[in-house]
Amino acid sequence: MLAGATFLAAPATAQTVASATTKLDLDKCRHAAGKAEEDYGEWRCQGYGGIPVYVAAGDQRIYVSFGRDAKNEPAAQQTLPAFNGEGDSIEWRGERGKDGKLKPFAAIMQWSTTVSGDGEPVRGRMLVITRLGSGAVCHVGYVDAQANPDAAALARQIADETARAFKCGADKPRILGNRGPGFSGPADN
Secondary structure, X not given: OOOOOXXXXXXXXXXXXXXXXXXXXXXXXXXEOOOOOOEEEEEEEEOHXXXXXXXXEXXXXXXXXXXXXXXXXXXXHOOOOXXXXXXXXXXXXXXXXXXXXXXXXXXXXXXXXXXXXXXXOEEEEEEEEEEOOOOOOOEEEXXXXXXXXXXXXXXXXXXXXXXXXXXXXXXXOEEEOOOOOOOOOOOOO
């Protein structure tokens, strides 16, 4: 959804990197119900500049991907190990073209988490940074939004420094900042 787009400028490279924020409301997206138990279905939404947003859910976890072929991108198979859910907005990081329009190269979304351990479950919030564009759409980094007062700045740092050159399937996602009890990053980190 394009309602409420906000633009923020931030220096990162020789070109101007900026942000736009859009709302994500699954109630306003096309939904296809799942067919199996614990399969909640999939949603197709519109993001910044009409970029398709694909959300699937099952087994109390979400999968979020972007682009025309979003369902077939690596991000459509990536989630967090802990039970999790989608946030209500997406920050799009990109460069301004000669026409002045933002051309996003990364998306940052806050996910809720519920980390189960030996004691009571711990609720957390993670910022998931996803690479956009040609060469595959996949997770490039994670920041614990509860353990870091500067979480948004850390997520933008990952997006700006890592997303454009990241090779999905070859490179490992970055984790910046502190990790609190609600942290849930990639299973192999």
